[in-house]
Amino acid sequence: VSIIHVHSNIRDYDVTFEESPAFINDLIQLSPRIFVVDQNVWQIYSDSILNDLPREETIVLPVDEDRKNYESVAYLYNQLIDRSAKRNLILISIGGGILQDITGFVASTLYRGIKWIFIQTTLLAQCDSCIGSKTSLNYKGFKNLVGTFYPPHSVHIYTPFLKTLQPLDFFSGLGEVVKLHIMGGDDLIEKYSSIHSLIISKDPDALRQAITQALCIKMEYMTGDEFDLGRRNLLNFGHCFGHAIEAITDFSIPHGQAVVIGMLLANNVSYERGHLTKVVYNDLSEKLLMPTLFNPPARKDLNTVEIINAMKKDKKRVGQGLSLVMLKGDYDLIKVDDLSETEVIHSTQTLIDQLKI
Ligand SMILES: NC(=O)c1ccc[n+]([C@@H]2O[C@H](COP(=O)([O-])OP(=O)(O)OC[C@H]3O[C@@H](n4cnc5c(N)ncnc54)[C@H](O)[C@@H]3O)[C@@H](O)[C@H]2O)c1
Numbered sequence: 001v002s003i004i005h006v007h008s009n010i011r012d013y014d015v016t017f018e019e020s021p022a023f024i025n026d027l028i029q030l031s032p033r034i035f036v037v038d039q040n041v042w043q044i045y046s047d048s049i050l051n052d053l054p055r056e057e058t059i060v061l062p063v064d065e066d067r068k069n070y071e072s073v074a075y076l077y078n079q080l081i082d083r084s085a086k087r088n089l090i091l092i093s094i095g096g097g098i099l100q101d102i103t104g105f106v107a108s109t110l111y112r113g114i115k116w117i118f119i120q121t122t123l124l125a126q127c128d129s130c131i132g133s134k135t136s137l138n139y140k141g142f143k144n145l146v147g148t149f150y151p152p153h154s155v156h157i158y159t160p161f162l163k164t165l166q167p168l169d170f171f172s173g174l175g176e177v178v179k180l181h182i183m184g185g186d187d188l189i190e191k192y193s194s195i196h197s198l199i200i201s202k203d204p205d206a207l208r209q210a211i212t213q214a215l216c217i218k219m220e221y222m223t224g225d226e227f228d229l230g231r232r233n234l235l236n237f238g239h240c241f242g243h244a245i246e247a248i249t250d251f252s253i254p255h256g257q258a259v260v261i262g263m264l265l266a267n268n269v270s271y272e273r274g275h276l277t278k279v280v281y282n283d284l285s286e287k288l289l290m291p292t293l294f295n296p297p298a299r300k301d302l303n304t305v306e307i308i309n310a311m312k313k314d315k316k317r318v319g320q321g322l323s324l325v326m327l328k329g330d331y332d333l334i335k336v337d338d339l340s341e342t343e344v345i346h347s348t349q350t351l352i353d354q355l356k357i
């Protein structure tokens with residue numbers, strides 16, 4: 001069993017890589033506890049890994065981006081209160097990033113905070129969102145507009161869950177894995193490339209290695225800035241364009257895949273500004289980013305007018321210009337607030353040409 005210790009200003013906690021599903025039985029022994037399970041995960045695993053979960057203390061929640069809202073939260077408050085939840089309740093969630101955001105919000109607000117344990121079942125949640133302390137709800141069509149900072153009390157990663165992910169969801173998570181490895185520089189990019197095909201085949205050791213690296217890089221950027229006021233912002237590499245693309249495609253392009261497209265666009269801006277050499281720019285595209293794109297986007301998904309409008313609505317934008325996190329030199333990251341509309345148009349057109357869409 002390997003463990004990553006995460007420091008948080010709210011509480012420290014451990015991320016444990018589990019070797020066998022026996023850890024679930026240990027969690028069942030806790031008391032008082034209630035499980036909340038993603039409906040799709042429940043359908044797949046209720047007769048196998050999750051067979052011993054006590055049925056009367058398991059809430060199965062339908063999960064999609066449209067349900068990441070206050071209604072799901074209120075539903076859970078009601079379910080928990082009906083089951084006589086008290087302040088000493090332990091909430092145990094099993095699912096992906098959406099279930100994490102909903103149940104984390106519930107755990108952080110019910111009785112001003114109850115104990116919360118999380119078992120991630122998607123690659124995106126295992127490699128990225130499980131650490132970071134953020135809980136988020138969508139509100140009035142805006143993604144992640146409402147939320148709290150609340151880390152889980154413990155995180156358990158069991159990579160065999162990833163075997164049943166839809167390929168598009170797996171590649172979405174892979175987008176964040178690749179982003180974090182690029183942020184780690186030459187060595188990590190090399191390491192990742194050498195195991196890329198093992199990761200795609202879901203080899204447990206390769207997955208564990210890549211997830212561990214990704215979490216360590218994320219931790220490095222969060223240290224000293226848990227509440228996202230400065231350096232942590234650089235983790236938004238790929239996300240400035242990415243969030244815009246998610247929004248204009250009505251989330252039909254999943255988060256991590258939009259981030260891959262976002263990195264391709266951001267790297268083009270870096271290259272044009274002279275911050276990346278042609279060799280590095282091409283290598284990143286051909287060896288890492290293009291192989292992580294599950295499907296090329298449709299041409300209409302890269303409509304520049306809509307991308308620019310969506311970027312203007314970014315909740316983190318404070319100045320007049322558009323903001324962009326991009327690479328500079330040897331994998332350093334910078335955040336600029338003077339991205340021009342011309343640069344958006346040029347980088348988008350270049351990508352459309354490269355993808356021949
Ligand atoms: N709080 C944070 O710090 C943070 C960070 C990044 C992303 N997020 C949020 O996470 C969400 C995306 O998370 P995600 O990519 O994990 O998606 P998700 O939770 O929507 O899961 C993707 C799909 O896979 C299904 N699924 C989950 N586990 C499965 C399994 N083992 N086998 C088969 N199917 C399974 C789900 O039911 C869902 O249909 C977004 O809402 C995003 O905003 C939050």
Ligand SMILES: [Zn+2]
Nearest residue numbers: 176239255259
């Ligand atoms: Zn992300």
